[in-house]
Amino acid sequence: MDGLTLHQTIFALLISLVSFGLILELVRRRRLREEYSWLWLLTAAIMVVLVVWFPLLKVITVVIGAATPINTLLLFAVLFLFAIAVHYSVIISRLTSQVKNLAQELALVSDRVDDRARS
């Protein structure tokens, strides 16, 4: 099995490193919270590892039966995007539940406040 061409390597590395840098920059400017950045950083880091360490990419390609190493890279990118999307769905569900509890609490507390104001 042939390795990635120089052309492919440079391009894949560039994308991974730019993504990594972008996420770090967002965290630095506090536009993205640390706790939601780790999966993105992990994704970018693993993509870099797969691109530069060909023996690993080759083993995975053989194990999963992909036609070429570049397919393996693509598959990993898709898998990680999937993981990130599910991760966010879980977070959104938690936030929904917290918003619900807060709204209920607000309703109950303002009832007591109004009550006190009337009496």
Add this chain to the structure above:
Amino acid sequence: MKPLILIPAFNEAGRIGRVVAGVRAAVPDVPVLVVDDGSTDDTVAVARRAGARVIQLPFNLGAGVAAQTGYKLAVREGYDCVAQLDGDGQHEPADLPELLAIIAQRKADVAIGSRFLGVGDYQPGFVRRIGMGLFGLLAWLVTGMRFSDVTSGFRALSGDVVRFVATEWYPTDYADADVLITLRRAGFRLVEVPVRMYPRAGGRSMHAGLAPVYYVFKMLLSVSLAPLRREASARKGS
């Protein structure tokens, strides 16, 4: 016993007044709580004028959330029985004393008003009947108990049940078949009581438009997962 009548309401200004008046006539000594689910009409004012205590959610969150807000209030203020009915006039307030009596006499922990036990002449449409049959069958498979009316929102709960449903897992939107299954699996005693129900007198049902499709999906999912979830065993252990 210290009972509370709970009516979750969303944009029911045209109907809530009559419902509250009906409840007060049927059970004059029992306080009536209307939980307003972020209505954009006069629901709050109308309900207050009719003599109900009203608490308001800041925005629309779903019938389940509104009901649960009432349960939370009941727990905090020491009510040991909550009877719940819809704000759209589908349920007959005159049936409330019977539901409350079942809880008061400790005959069961949950009294469910069923429209299919001989009283009244409610006739659901064809699709609705198939849906109700399907969920009844599922509930029977999961709990071994025959429910004639799994979609009924007319029920009375004992203090223990109210504390149980005031916690985290209670569904936000449609809360019927899956709730009954969870309560049954948690070891509570459920009975069905014949009640009258009427078609809603105008306004918008939460089962309008595409909602039934989501309803069926949601119920299938939560009914099939109900036996595998933790809440049901939580109480048994406590």
